[in-house]
Amino acid sequence: MTFRKYLVLAGVTIFAAAGDSLLAYGMRQVGSVSWHHLPEIILAVLNPWVALGILLLLGFLASYMTALSWADLTYVLPASSLGYVLLALIARFWLHEHVSITRWLGILLISCGVGFVTQGPALTHHPPSAVPEECLPAVASTRAEP
Amino acid sequence: MKHVYTWSAIGLIVLASTAGDVLLSRAMKQIGDVGELRRRSGLLRVVGGVLRHPSFLLGVLAMTVAFYSLLFGLSWGDVSLVAPASASLTFVASAVAAQVFLHERVDHRRWLAAVLVASGVLLLAG
Numbered sequence: 011m012t013f014r015k016y017l018v019l020a021g022v023t024i025f026a027a028a029g030d031s032l033l034a035y036g037m038r039q040v041g042s043v044s045w046h047h048l049p050e051i052i053l054a055v056l057n058p059w060v061a062l063g064i065l066l067l068l069g070f071l072a073s074y075m076t077a078l079s080w081a082d083l084t085y086v087l088p089a090s091s092l093g094y095v096l097l098a099l100i101a102r103f104w105l106h107e108h109v110s111i112t113r114w115l116g117i118l119l120i121s122c123g124v125g126f127v128t129q130g131p132a133l134t135h136h137p138p139s140a141v142p143e144e145c146l147p148a149v150a151s152t153r154a155e156p
Numbered sequence: 157m158k159h160v161y162t163w164s165a166i167g168l169i170v171l172a173s174t175a176g177d178v179l180l181s182r183a184m185k186q187i188g189d190v191g192e193l194r195r196r197s198g199l200l201r202v203v204g205g206v207l208r209h210p211s212f213l214l215g216v217l218a219m220t221v222a223f224y225s226l227l228f229g230l231s232w233g234d235v236s237l238v239a240p241a242s243a244s245l246t247f248v249a250s251a252v253a254a255q256v257f258l259h260e261r262v263d264h265r266r267w268l269a270a271v272l273v274a275s276g277v278l279l280l281a282g
Binding site: 086 | 177178184188191259278279
């Protein structure tokens with residue numbers, strides 16, 4: 011794992027948390043959309059907070075796909091779940107919401123999970139069985155001979 | 157009856173998100189490390205290759221199904237049940253699916269991480 015790869019994982023976490031928060035903030039300004047006026051949801055993207063939220067969620071998708079190109083799914087999913095912790099910390103220290111003991115315990119469990127998974131290897135190395143015959147060394151090519 | 161609808165929606169969200177994650181992961185593994193590919197052939201070719209990959213398109217379709225199931229789930233059940241239950245079950249389901257379909261080596265460390273994160277998410281919403 012290089013510093014660049016940790017930056018990509020941080021990008022997954024931060025873009026998802028910030029994108030979701032901005033989307034929620036913007037949708038609160040737009041108001042609830044009823045089933046009878048569904049097209050209103052398309053106009054919701056004109057709200058600057060919703061538009062910015064969507065932009066950040068596109069950033070999340072790009073960094074998530076980048077992380078999946080060099081790490082296992084079972085590595086990326088827990089490693090990027092620090093976003094839940096980030097959201098709880100934003101709620102406590104920026105929005106001054108009350109964070110209960112249960113939630114602090116949840117934060118502790120997620121942090122432990124992230125710590126566990128990031129200590130291990132990021133990618134499963136499969137045996138090179140997909141290598142074409144002509145690329146294999148001479149030992150392999152003699153296998154077919156009588 | 158509303159209870160059945162809510163849990164059906166949660167089941168569908170978990171199934172669709174897990175399928176989406178597995179398909180996106182498969183697409184990106186087949187394409188390769190995008191950092192190296194970008195240096196070799198440029199950003200536009202990498203983005204074009206990703207957008208045309210069948211597993212990527214199917215993955216996005218599955219994610220869309222998950223998103224709309226979440227919307228329906230939220231209209232039937234409480235947000236404090238639907239959101240955390242589906243998110244935490246998805247962590248565990250993804251670990252099983254990654255082992256079966258992507259042949260990832262999910263050792264004790266990764267199982268423990270998936271279960272810890274899933275439990276943490278449940279507690280955060282509590």
